[in-house]
Amino acid sequence: MTPKERFLKRLSGQEADMTPVGCTTAYGVVELMRKCGYERPLADTDPVAMAQLALAGHAVAGFDWIKAMGWDITSVSQALGCSLGEPAIDLQYCIASHPFEQGVDDLECPGDLLSRGRFPAYKEQFRILREVAGNSAVIFGMSEGPFTCAANLVGTTKLLRATMKEPKLVKKTLEVTAEALIKVVNFAFSNGADYFCMADPTSGCDLLNPKAWATFVAPAVKRIVENVSGPVVLHICGNTDKIIPMMCETGIAGISIEEKVDLKQALEAAHSRGVRVFGNVSAKSTLFIGTPEDCYKEAWAALEAGVDFLAPGCGLAPNSPLENILQLRRARDEFFRTA
Amino acid sequence: MPSIEESLKRLHDAVVAFDEDGTVLAAQDYLDEGHEALEGIMRGLAAGMNTVGQLFKSQEYYVPEVLLCAEAMQAGLRVLTPHLRAGQSESRGKIVLGTIQGDVHDIGKNLVKLMLEIAGFTVYDLGVNVAHQTFVDEAARTGADVVGISAMMTTTMMGMKKVIQILREARPEVRILIGGAPVTAEIVKMFKADGYAQSAADVVDAVERVLARETA
Numbered sequence: 001m002t003p004k005e006r007f008l009k010r011l012s013g014q015e016a017d018m019t020p021v022g023c024t025t026a027y028g029v030v031e032l033m034r035k036c037g038y039e040r041p042l043a044d045t046d047p048v049a050m051a052q053l054a055l056a057g058h059a060v061a062g063f064d065w066i067k068a069m070g071w072d073i074t075s076v077s078q079a080l081g082c083s084l085g086e087p088a089i090d091l092q093y094c095i096a097s098h099p100f101e102q103g104v105d106d107l108e109c110p111g112d113l114l115s116r117g118r119f120p121a122y123k124e125q126f127r128i129l130r131e132v133a134g135n136s137a138v139i140f141g142m143s144e145g146p147f148t149c150a151a152n153l154v155g156t157t158k159l160l161r162a163t164m165k166e167p168k169l170v171k172k173t174l175e176v177t178a179e180a181l182i183k184v185v186n187f188a189f190s191n192g193a194d195y196f197c198m199a200d201p202t203s204g205c206d207l208l209n210p211k212a213w214a215t216f217v218a219p220a221v222k223r224i225v226e227n228v229s230g231p232v233v234l235h236i237c238g239n240t241d242k243i244i245p246m247m248c249e250t251g252i253a254g255i256s257i258e259e260k261v262d263l264k265q266a267l268e269a270a271h272s273r274g275v276r277v278f279g280n281v282s283a284k285s286t287l288f289i290g291t292p293e294d295c296y297k298e299a300w301a302a303l304e305a306g307v308d309f310l311a312p313g314c315g316l317a318p319n320s321p322l323e324n325i326l327q328l329r330r331a332r333d334e335f336f337r338t339a
Numbered sequence: 340m341p342s343i344e345e346s347l348k349r350l351h352d353a354v355v356a357f358d359e360d361g362t363v364l365a366a367q368d369y370l371d372e373g374h375e376a377l378e379g380i381m382r383g384l385a386a387g388m389n390t391v392g393q394l395f396k397s398q399e400y401y402v403p404e405v406l407l408c409a410e411a412m413q414a415g416l417r418v419l420t421p422h423l424r425a426g427q428s429e430s431r432g433k434i435v436l437g438t439i440q441g442d443v444h445d446i447g448k449n450l451v452k453l454m455l456e457i458a459g460f461t462v463y464d465l466g467v468n469v470a471h472q473t474f475v476d477e478a479a480r481t482g483a484d485v486v487g488i489s490a491m492m493t494t495t496m497m498g499m500k501k502v503i504q505i506l507r508e509a510r511p512e513v514r515i516l517i518g519g520a521p522v523t524a525e526i527v528k529m530f531k532a533d534g535y536a537q538s539a540a541d542v543v544d545a546v547e548r549v550l551a552r553e554t555a
Contacts, residue, residue, distance in 0.1 A: 085468055092441070207446065209403060
């Protein structure tokens with residue numbers, strides 16, 4: 001079974017010979033950049049550098065699948081008008097302005113969205129990835145989700161406050177971000193992505209009331225999923241216990257969760273709804289600052305608990321040691337050798 | 340006339356119910372009844388905000404509710420503060436606060452600022468995406484007792500370690516607290532900070548702890 005067959009079978013709920021291992025979030029790791037010779041920030045905008053770093057995840061870090069579309073979750077917000085801060089080798093792009101802080105009357109999804117910002121570079125990156133690895137490994141696209149994008153456009157505090165005081169503003173903004181995401185996700189599929197991961201951290205329970213998630217975020221995610229031509233995985237950081245059942249009822253194919261989640265409960269909630277689970281080795285206390293033994297143990301525990309895809313629980317910190325990351329693959333291979 | 344305890348409870352409850360108009364009315368009635376502004380602030384409004392902090396911690400309230408409660412409390416403060424007597428608004432200490440370079444998350448930091456200000460600390464807020472050296476410069480300029488650094492992402496939190504290194508060299512007397520979603524007790528140890536608060540509800544305790552250690 002090739003890594004691609006294994007991944008696609010598992011994602012559609014069929015038997016696979018073993019659990020795929022990889023990363024469904026960003027893996028812009030400095031040591032990986034040094035190994036392959038293609039560093040950020042060049043690898044944020046240059047399609048060749050971006051593709052080579054993405055492939056290094058597969059070839060060097062042992063990931064079964066490959067990430068397209070850069071190393072951060074700002075691309076849709078940028079194309080809708082946010083300016084970005086200066087990146088560095090160990091610093092991702094961040095949102096530097098909220099262009100619709102004063103009002104969303106003029107906010108609309110532009111017709112030329114996909115020729116803005118980094119999308120032309122992503123298109124070329126997809127072409128390279130398809131050519132090199134498209135037959136053997138799954139390629140996925142990724143961006144921010146609808147609520148995070150909305151928060152970038154109007155400001156997080158304003159958007160959160162509006163969930164209680166100005167629901168119309170929230171709905172209007174989410175209509176536009178969902179429309180933009182439908183275009184972006186379909187762009188990824190038409191350029192060769194096998195699945196798409198939306199990261200919507202701002203909608204997590206650290207910030208937003210689960211009731212507001214049901215009112216605002218769930219319909220936006222549903223609309224996106226219903227209007228795109230391939231499977232979508234939803235990543236939300238933090239403890240998402242209270243929203244996982246709702247996440248799983250939006251029509252998504254998978255959820256990506258971190259270590260703060262009750263894994264057993266999440267697996268039950270997801271599997272009973274036909275949804276697969278990616279996770280949940282801690283990107284911070286384990287893969288970043290833990291020992292290789294810690295990483296191996298936590299990966300093993302996730303496999304034993306029955307995650308469908310062994311992956312970090314969140315984006316990898318740029319200075320995570322490669323030796324730690326390699327333990328994911330090692331644990332997976334040995335787990336299935338002894339099984 | 341209601342008892343002072345009833346009037347204080349009215350202030351507290353209006354903040355918790357994020358009822359801005361209700362808080363303003365309660366504050367005006369409280370003054371009209373002849374009570375001390377300071378007590379109304381501390382045992383009414385601030386006590387209400389502490390309850391909000393607890394509700395936030397237990398996930399009964401989320402950030403939107405806390406933001407509205409804070410607005411109600413601030414509206415109440417605008418009524419009561421002008422009636423403080425001289426010397427009553429003395430600061431308990433100076434705190435420089437900011438979100439690390441490359442990180443633009445400010446909700447947690449703003450909640451921390453709010454809780455510290457209610458507790459009587461003077462806060463110098465540097466905002467978000469703050470350059471490492473700016474923390475050091477501002478600590479020197481203000482004579483800060485504590486510097487608080489926030490990072491929301493695993494990808495940006497390494498910057499906190501750098502700030503701690505240069506701050507220790509330049510101002511060894513300053514206590515350093517770090518905070519944000521990726522911060523754990525291990526990170527505090529690894530970065531050699533003096534402490535952290537798990538949520539905005541715990542930050543006043545954390546500041547009091549590090550300041551006590553300094554003078555002990």
